Amino acid sequence: MEEKYFITGANGHLGVNLVNRLLELGKKVRILILKGEEYYSFDPKVEVCYGNVLDKESLKNFLEHDDNTKAIVIHCAGIVSIASKFDQAVYDVNVVGTRNITDVAYDLKVDRFIYVSSVHAIKETENNGVIKEVSSFDSNLVEGLYAKTKAIASQYVLNKAQEGLNASIVHPSGIFGPNDYKGGHLTQMLIDYANGRLTAGVKGGYDFVDVRDVVEGIIACVTKGRSGQCYILSNRYYTVKELFTIFSQVTNHKLIKTYLPMWFAKITAPIAEVYYKLLNQKPLYTSYSLYTLTSNANFSHEKASKELGYNPRDLQETIKDTYDWLLSIGRIKNK
Secondary structure (H helix, E strand, O other), X not given: OEEEEEEEOOOOHHHHHHHHHHHXXXXXXXXXXXXXXOOOOOOOOXXXXXXXXXXXXXXXXXXXXXXXXXXXXXEOOOOOOOOOOOOHHHHHHHHHHHHHHHHHHHHOOOOEEEEEOOHHHOOOOHHHOOEOOOOOOOHHHOOOXXXXXXXXXXXHHHHXXXXXXXXXXXXXXXXXXXXXXXXXXXXXXXXXXXXXXXXXXXXXXXXXXXXXXXXXXXXXXXXHOOOOOEEEEOOXXXXXXXXXXXXXXXXXXXXXXXXXXHHHHHHHHHHHHHHHHHOOOOOOOOHHXXXXXXXXXXXXXXXXXXXXXXXXXXXXXXXXXXXXXXXXXXXXXXX
């Protein structure tokens, strides 16, 4: 039986790296992208299907396969948001879109289904206790729109797994790494730092993981992951100060020594959100991102390491490779 991978969110940071890796492994790949959208890392071997996770008919067309095909669906599509206010698009794509593709995958009897959720979907433990995988999700127990949408969608996938869909869920932490064409917040932070536009930081930290390690975790989950189970794909906790120290070592730029008090950053965050919106740019920090930097990020990837063979690399390598990639595409000025 011939294997074929069906990837949503193929134009996103994770999606691009996932598709490239699957092609390296000689896999057949079909991707779903929006009409009028050009695939960032186009390869003639990739089968492109235009559609929308909000349109069930287009999803039926996307997931159509014959009995001789082992259909493996990896649902990466989603809107990652650090915005503090409600955004209908975030809810629609993350919740309604996930329900739609889960339903269609179930109806068309796909062989395997992997949902890319987030560690944000999991309730924090108190007193910086270790955060492990859970067997159910409740949007009332997590903070922020993004986390709530991921919790709702994760529970829906688990319910479908109980009905017979061969589905597993992966929970990446803060993804960082090369091939981020759309420029996520961490990538933008590195660009701003390297180009001399970032002169101060805030206290706090988070668990940052290489996008390529998340890709390897997802691919391993296809064959080794158990249906109805969740797997955290994290790395380790890095303080913002550690992050900027690595930035300095990699770029040979001046080390940032000024750190804003969290109370000041929280007061100015709403103003910054409005300011950057007027400039049509992503804010480097918002009230929600500041909450994240002070939240418990003590995630354990022990289960993924044990069952999937997951082994994340040191962030220094990630930042070096990302910096080199940004230089190669001209996003950073070469001094």
